[in-house]
Amino acid sequence: MNEVAEQKGRGRQLQSKVNTTSPSSSSSGSERQDNSSDSGTVLKRRRIEEDDCPIERIKQKAKDSNKHEEKKYKMTIRYTNKTIESNNNMANQIWNLILRQIMKGLELQLVGRNLYDPKNKVSLPQYGLELWPGYITSIRQHQENVLLCCEMSHKVMRTETILDIIRRYQKENSEHWQDNFKREIIGSIVLTNYNNKTYRVDDVDFKSKPCDTFKFKDREISYQDYYGMRYKLHIRDIKQPMLVSNPKARRVLSQEKIKFSDHHYFQTSSDCVDWTNAMRSKEMYQNINLTRWAIVYPKKFYDVTINFLNSLQNVAKGMNYSVGKPKHFDIYDDRPKSYIEKLMRINQDDPRLVAVIVPNNAADRYSAIKRVTCVDAAVPTQVIVARTLTKPKGLMTIATKVMIQINCKLGGAPWMIDFPISGVMAIGFDISHDPTNRSKSYGAFVATMDLKKNVKFFSSVSEHKKGEASGTIANHFIGALKAFKLEHKALPERIIFYRDGVDEGQNYSVIEDEVEHLKKMLKDIYDKFGNGKKPKFTFIVVTKKLNTRIFLNKNSKYENPEPGTVVDSVITLPNRFEFFLVSQSVRQGTVAPTNYNIIHHDVQDNDLTPDRLQILTYKYTHLYYNWSGTTRVPAVVQYAHKLADLAAKSLQRIPNLGLNDKLYYL
Template identity: 30%
Template sequence: MDKEIIATPRGRGSVLLAALQRKRQEMNENIGIKLPSSEEVGNKGSVPRGRGALILAALKERKSKTQENVGSQIIGSFEEQCPKPRGRAALLEKYFRGKEVGALLNEAKIDTSRTRPDETLVQEITKINIKDEPAVFKGESGKMIDLCTNYIKLDITEGKGVFEYEVKFNPTIDAKNHKIELVNKIMGDLKLAKVFDGGHCLYLPQKIITSQRSYKLILSHNNEEVTITLIFKKQKRLGDKDCIHLYNVIFKRIMHLLLYTRLGKNYYDMTHRYLIPQHKLEVYPGFVVSIDEHENGLMLGLDIQHKMIQNQTAYDLLVEKKITSDSRNFKENVYKMFLGMCVLTRYNYKTYIIHDILWDMTPKDTFQTSDGRSLSFIDYYKNQYKLEIKDHDQPLFLNRKSVKVPGSLQKEDRMVCLIPELCYLTALSDSMRSDFSLMKEVAQCTKVSPQQRLLALKNYIDNVKNCAKAQEILEQWGLSLASDNIQLVGRELDAEMIVLGKGKTISAGFNADWNRELSNNSALMPVDILEWIVFYTAQDAVNANEFVRNMERLSKTIGCRINAPRMEKLPNDQTHTYVNYVKNKITNSTQVAVFICPTMRLDRYCVIKKLCCTELPVASQVINSRTLSRSDKLNSITLKIALQINCKLGGSLWTVRFPFRGWMVCGIDVYHGTQNQSVCGFVCNVNEHFTRWFSSAIFQSKELGDFYQIAFTRALEEYKSHCAAYPSKIIIIRDGVGDGQLDYCKQYELRQFENVLKSFDIEATICFIVVQKRINTRLFAENAKNPPPGTIVDHTITRKYLYDFFMVAQNVRHATVNPTHYIVLHNSSQLKPDHIQKLCYKLCHMYYNWPGTIKVPAPCQYAHKCAAMVGQFVKTQPSSELANKLWYL
């Protein structure tokens, strides 16, 4: 920056400079850092005049109200009250914003490669790079295919929109209901729709004043005269966060008009339900409704959702557990069962998460009401809901919820005590999920075909258009709902060629399934199984011997040598018996240990996996004897087990053609455990054919990772040891990141990888991709069918300001396929959309646990499996000797 430009700002430039300097001083005081003064920078400033003096006065007045976040609030206020700076003012803004962040990081001596930066610094960084221009990310490869989606276009009448007003009361009013009363009187006289938050922010569908207007009204409860001043702030941009939230509120009202009940975040029809009486289960149909700005404008997303509610209450389960559990560990078992469970209270149709159990409280206890009275829970539910609580000695459940406090940036915890007798379970228990007949009946209700989804979509549009009140609400805000869902043209990528053993090449085909070909051809890189052990009990001797004979017979099919194993018969199936035999029988020469268990017990499985992954690092395979008892499918089952064991020993089953060299693809996913303990799985290829993988698990406390440097450093070393050079391009595919974490992920997680490359002095480029699986977008091919594998949509319904696309990689025969959302956050590799889309589709073929395509790239699925195995069962750092093998399959 030229010093002469810095030294002579005037007008708006001097005001902006003064605001930025005050911001720096505040941050200096808050974090104790000595920052350069304006004299040290070389700027003495100038006295603002005219409009600049007015703006400066407004900034000073607002400063006293925003002490906690003075810097960002002043900049926000300045941007709202004057036009976007140009010329020298724009240069100054860019210079000082970059200089402040750099000075804070340097002078505080924050090691961003090792520690989590302060939240305020991260927020400041993420505010700098805001994309204002619409993003275009369209590929060209593949053939065109006609599609439709579950989005409905929302048109806005010209001259309408969302206009923000500030509301001031003189004298000041604290009660929210009194504020709402006065605002309702004004809007009633003007005959305008509104959204008022009960504080100082009012949204209207049109501009009624240019600057400000005052009204004098009388409060009904004390006849006090109050002056209300409406101040016009600005018109919201269509994609603004507050604007999108407002449109969602409007459709929330419409859903209530259509007699849908809100449970959690979704809406359900409580008058229609599917009953499964033999299992005391009810299934309610409903909708997921969301408004967002897409490439083709504002759209309503609508998808079918189901809610399962048990007729059994939490109290019933509590009594059942008390009868079946030992009194010494009763409370411990109850904690394990209920903590984190979601329950429904039918008296108000609200859902709650159970965060604690209050053993020292009962319904006989009292609480303080808003008018100062003491009231027992028994009397409260009797008076309020006409409900009689039968057991007066049952403990209470506690729900905590963080809510925003009006007039404050802080949140406070609100506690809600729940009566178990009135709480209905909303989730399926483990025993229910293991019941095949129950899950089959549930699937008949919840697995909806594309035809049914499209029919429900059209019925919803008709219901809204036939509801006069719903149309009135939409017209008030200048909205109109299209008469049909969005139609568009997508692309279908060509089928991939699968490379098997002995140079055999086959096509994945239209269904992207090569199970039959894999059964008749050898694996790409098989591993000989020379030393292995089979542990079994006496009751499973027949199944064990038959399994071993099949393994030896199938060795020619796989293309490897399988010797006869050591057979170890256990006297019983107790956990300590398995522990003793594993420690005494497994040696350094053992390649794999196979355990044939009479039942699948979680505690025994955890012990086996922990021993084989940490103390005695060896590939392990746990098989339920019931699986081997199916004689008609024993050959196919044994073949799948043999192939899985081969992968756990470092073998490879197949690959696809990758037309490049020197690329490393990293997959990242996080498993969330109890007590905020999470495990991050990090998996990357270590050869150029993507057949060998390096895996590591990292324990962390939050979703966003802190310690990627360690795993990434080891991955680079492993890649170099196999390929004799560091990679030239690095593609990071990150799973499990929501929309609200995208900026944070880009600024913080990406920086860790860049720091490692810088420390190694590697001139490699990075492409950072986020994968989202849990989305409500649906794609339908012609004749209301599921689109084929390889279908790409990268326009119309994609986000307006993101480089993103949707892809259907998997083949779904029943129900409706769920596409995967890919968001390219960073692309210094300058890869074209076609390159990224084809790469992701190829990697969806490389998951060795399934001879077909999966919905996410294989590195992400491997990372998911690794994190889940460590987080659920191993619960400690696995041995580094297993890092180059897919031991968690």
């Protein structure tokens, strides 16, 4: 698609008048003439009865603007025996369609989904902008009546064309001007005046020119000739590159191979993105053997505890995982105070992990256990409810899940997938509110340390205050960059920030505060420690709470779409660089997609195009180690959510910094 073109002539505007027939409120079938008329067109009303034949007498001749020949248009009205009540959704749709046609009759121009008035625009030439006034309208059934909502809206239009931007970058005389141009333009929305449509720029093809040809019907035609024939446009600069906008509405990403140890794989499919059964007979991808550990339990659960430890040993043999004998610590009752006293004694021995058997899910006891081990000390704990260990049939399944969690909390990884690029830090951030004090919140930050090279994470928590997110996130960011540089002797090549916990109305504050603050911070850090590298930064707002549902039309039957389904047009907003991703498979009900709104995206050397970013996002949904399957959001977002919940609902304080490199919150 060529964005920049010059209009040589104006196409003719088709004008036609068609007599309209509508049902009358009169009970008789007789035809009557209305007194109203429009330029000689008589409006008639008539009630259509069930026995009436289809009405086909309404005809109109007009000239086709392209072929300059007359055509006949015929309207056929049939009796459908269907009454639409005013509170029906279909009635709302009809009213809104009629209103939209009326608004177009006012010579308003459709931009995106709303209508604007270019004739009354306010020009700001000193800034290269125009301000178009417009309206956002909606007709809905309210409690008593059908009401029209009309809201004033303004659209800021950039008068600088894509060709102007290209020439500006060419004047820089930089060998990287094409990369700089791509970084600015990819992901932006452009408006083409010749057809009044908006397009998202997915790529820039510098190898293609307007003089290149493509197959049109049964012949080859150049883009230049096509625009002249179709839109009466003359393209002056035939050396300009072509913008690429992918018109696809849906595509399905390739399914991943799950990697275990010793080159063992499990191939997921569109029917199965769950590898729970495969885990039982495979050695985990990265094992950290369990040694120097302890187990605490009430005396009444001694037999249950012994059976569980035996099952844990059996599972460990099948997964080639080494489990040492734990130190046993029994307590006389299950009061929180009893657990606290015993755990404080155990912490003095600096164990690598403590397993704790509890009778039920009492929140006060769980909070007490986690505070002693995760705040006062830096000891990962595995809390197990005794009730789940009393069922012999499910004991091996429970032991398998506990084994996986223990390995993760020690720094191991049960599985992995192949990553196409190295040097990437993926970040998840979420906020959770303290249920006992709604004015208090905690923000959790989780980052990967280049999963192509090794499986390591960085986690941190801070108390979150409204309006101060940018500062707290920056502090987490600095800690993550230090950990990355310590691990790899260099800063990340690419940073992808998945931001959860953002309401719809907060998007602009996120752009202004967080993104700009983080960009400036990254520039300062890379200028000092990046060895000449520039940070490549992507900021994405993740939204899970959606009313949107996506269905696959398969043999005239609607089904849930396959995992890995991406939709990045049609239902997306024209002023956003966004996509929907279905990453899960559900057995009951409808699967819910997740929306990814890309607020900022640096592109250099074509390393991470929008399509590749979608693939990478889908890959990250396979790495949440609390579930052997895909999740709705990337793993780092799910980890951040889990950590924020732990801090806000159980700890109510900041965890020990000694746990920052472990997934202790699983």
